[in-house]
Amino acid sequence: xxxxxxxxxxxxxxxxxxxxxxxxxxxxxxxxxxxxxxxxxxxxxxxxxxxxxxxxxxxxxxxxxxxxxxxxxxxxxxxxxxxxxxxxxxxxxxxxxxxxxxxxxxxxxxxxxxxxxxxxxxxxxxxxxxxxxxxxxxxxxxxxxxxxxxxxxxxx
Amino acid sequence: xxxxxxxxxxxxxxxxxxxxxxxxxxxxxxxxxxxxxxxxxxxxxxxxxxxxxxxxxxxxxxxxxxxxxxxxxxxxxxxxxxxxxxxxxxxxxxxxxxxxxxxxxxxxxxxxxxxxxxxxxxxxxxxxxxxxxxxxxxx
Numbered sequence: 001x002x003x004x005x006x007x008x009x010x011x012x013x014x015x016x017x018x019x020x021x022x023x024x025x026x027x028x029x030x031x032x033x034x035x036x037x038x039x040x041x042x043x044x045x046x047x048x049x050x051x052x053x054x055x056x057x058x059x060x061x062x063x064x065x066x067x068x069x070x071x072x073x074x075x076x077x078x079x080x081x082x083x084x085x086x087x088x089x090x091x092x093x094x095x096x097x098x099x100x101x102x103x104x105x106x107x108x109x110x111x112x113x114x115x116x117x118x119x120x121x122x123x124x125x126x127x128x129x130x131x132x133x134x135x136x137x138x139x140x141x142x143x144x145x146x147x148x149x150x151x152x153x154x155x156x
Numbered sequence: 157x158x159x160x161x162x163x164x165x166x167x168x169x170x171x172x173x174x175x176x177x178x179x180x181x182x183x184x185x186x187x188x189x190x191x192x193x194x195x196x197x198x199x200x201x202x203x204x205x206x207x208x209x210x211x212x213x214x215x216x217x218x219x220x221x222x223x224x225x226x227x228x229x230x231x232x233x234x235x236x237x238x239x240x241x242x243x244x245x246x247x248x249x250x251x252x253x254x255x256x257x258x259x260x261x262x263x264x265x266x267x268x269x270x271x272x273x274x275x276x277x278x279x280x281x282x283x284x285x286x287x288x289x290x291x292x293x294x295x
Binding site for chain 1 (some may be wrong): 239
């Protein structure tokens with residue numbers, strides 16, 4: 001077998017760097033629970049719990065009848081499953097990588113509800129109005145419109 | 157006689173060809189039919205045409221961003237749609253291209269509740285739900 005050419009070796013190294021396990025600071029652990037994927041991921045992307053602290057998710061799961069103006073009510077058994085997953089994997093629990101960067105802006109005891117209002121989000125999303133009004137985007141919370149790896153926690 | 161028999165076979169096979177049948181979907185339809193008759197004993201059978209009218213009507217009671225079903229599902233239920241509020245892509249509603257549609261009662265009921273309130277500004281009746289599914293099953 002021929003040894004790897006330098007180009008190939010470089011490519012292999014780059015691929016390794018791009019894999020989630022070693023994506024380091026930019027990676028956000030993706031949602032791995034089927035109920036959360038289905039119930040939170042129908043109307044919008046199932047946002048990774050690492051973007052908000054546990055108390056935010058507790059508040060959110062207790063106010064689904066007015067979910068950013070929408071009635072997103074769910075049966076109690078589903079709510080319990082989802083709340084348990086979101087709080088167990090919340091930003092202040094994960095507290096590393098991108099989750100830690102988001103958490104540093106959250107006031108002690110604060111319960112932010114909109115991920116898109118976090119300064120770490122804002123500082124990377126200075127775009128012209130025309131970008132936000134693109135028919136593919138519609139809202140700032142539509143991560144996957146631009147970040148094709150968003151569902152996998154990759155926001156490069 | 158033979159011609160009549162062939163006709164009978166053809167007619168019997170028609171729903172199989174036209175409607176993508178699924179026992180779970182049939183059960184959901186049967187449930188809505190029973191509820192529809194309970195509400196109004198003279199309610200007619202579900203019709204795809206009524207379902208299509210429901211699908212295409214522009215309503216004024218709901219969220220202006222979703223004045224009709226077509227706001228998210230487009231005018232052609234066979235193609236993918238997009239949530240008008242979030243931008244999230246939506247799989248086609250037409251059963252012919254998305255056979256999973258209308259096969260889980262809890263999902264169907266949850267989606268009707270959310271979407272009818274958003275589009276019509278009220279809950280849909282069992283009669284309307286049955287018509288809608290009948291339309292989509294033939295699409």
